[in-house]
Amino acid sequence: MSSESNSRPVHKSLKEYARGITGGLLFSFPLLYTMEVWWAGFIAEPLDLMVLVAVTYLLLLGYNRFAGMHPEASWKHVFINSVEEMGIGLLISFGVLLMLNRIQLTDMSIDEVMGKVIIEAMAVSIGVSIGTAQLGTKEDNKDKTEQQSDERRTKLGFFVLGICGAIVVGGNVAPTEEIIMIAVEAAPGHILAMAIVSLFISVVVVFFSNFKGTVSKSKKLLFFDMAFDTCVSYVTSLGVSAFVLWFFGRFDGVSFWVAFQHVIVLGVLASLGASAGRLLIK
Incomplete structure (x- = not known):
């Protein structure tokens, strides 16, 4: 010290x-x-x-x-x-x-x-x-x-801040009954749409929003960076969603498909936290 x-x-x-x-x-x-x-x-x-x-x-x-x-x-x-x-x-x-x-x-x-x-x-x-x-x-x-600034721009730094952002945003609604209701009543088309929107949110927030904390990318590396960061952000949000839902007992006595639906539904909010959170919460 x-x-x-x-x-x-x-x-x-x-x-x-x-x-x-x-x-x-x-x-x-x-x-x-x-x-x-x-x-x-x-x-x-x-x-x-x-x-x-x-x-x-x-x-x-x-x-x-x-x-x-x-x-x-x-x-x-x-x-x-x-x-x-x-x-x-x-x-x-x-x-x-x-x-x-x-x-x-x-x-x-x-x-x-x-x-x-x-x-x-x-x-x-x-x-x-x-x-x-x-x-x-x-x-x-x-x-x-x-x-x-240099430490935060490392992949590990983005990953840690992404987890914190996903928990802060997604954790507020994870224990509510509304997540269960949306997941159970959703058709496969709704689940697919939610996953696509989650990925779209990550891309827009990180690469096209010009938020504080975004880093300019070389055109040659733009596609690789976009794909890599988007995948990491979404996987992080799904992992956080699964952990929070498991902790609150939302997976007890349900099939794998229903549990998967729960994760995708909560992942819409968690993906916003994982992408925007790592840029704004720092």
């Missing part, structure tokens, strides 16, 4: 915490108000919660490495930042659920309280991480952008 990081003024640290709290609420409030997530916390098994915590922590490590608060920080500092963000996420989730009367300290078992708080906190903690990196002023982010 550099001496600059060690001597960071208190008021800057407080501003970062404020941005983190704001980001946690901004990106996760829909989940905090979603009944299906409360139910998932009620029935969640300890092993499921451990898997969720581990996956979320790995995502925080990746996000903080490529788009974190302190670009000059060592891996040790990245580890500490990620733990802090999970802690803030737990506190925010506990406070909001208590305010909404979704948890009662006297009438609920400790298992139910912990399940609801932990599931909500994992989404909140990702929002906290994004908030600390995104909601600062231009002056706050100037040095960060200059020092991290």
Whole structure:
């Protein structure tokens, strides 16, 4: 850890915490108000919660490495930042659920309280991480952008940020009943159309939108880059969709085709997050 990081003024640290709290609420409030997530916390098994915590922590490590608060920080500092963000996420989730009367300290078992708080906190903690990196002023982010631009343009950097973007965008609707209804009622033609639109979204966002973070491509490499990045983005979105749907029990007792439909339906939103998220959330 550099001496600059060690001597960071208190008021800057407080501003970062404020941005983190704001980001946690901004990106996760829909989940905090979603009944299906409360139910998932009620029935969640300890092993499921451990898997969720581990996956979320790995995502925080990746996000903080490529788009974190302190670009000059060592891996040790990245580890500490990620733990802090999970802690803030737990506190925010506990406070909001208590305010909404979704948890009662006297009438609920400790298992139910912990399940609801932990599931909500994992989404909140990702929002906290994004908030600390995104909601600062231009002056706050100037040095960060200059020092991290090369790292973020690596394939690994795009992949990690794509996962975070897919979870932030797709995770808000993954546990809802609407995904099930759309998937079950969709005909094969609808599923094919959704897949094509998802790929189209990825191509448009990354190569033709002129969003912040897009990189100019050589004409000779344009087709290869377009095909490669689009495939990576879509596969990432499908992988994230499958994991989130599996965690919320959407694959229990259904055939492979129905599960596949669920993934494609959610993949429309997740693909937007995986493509636009990796460009905007950094």
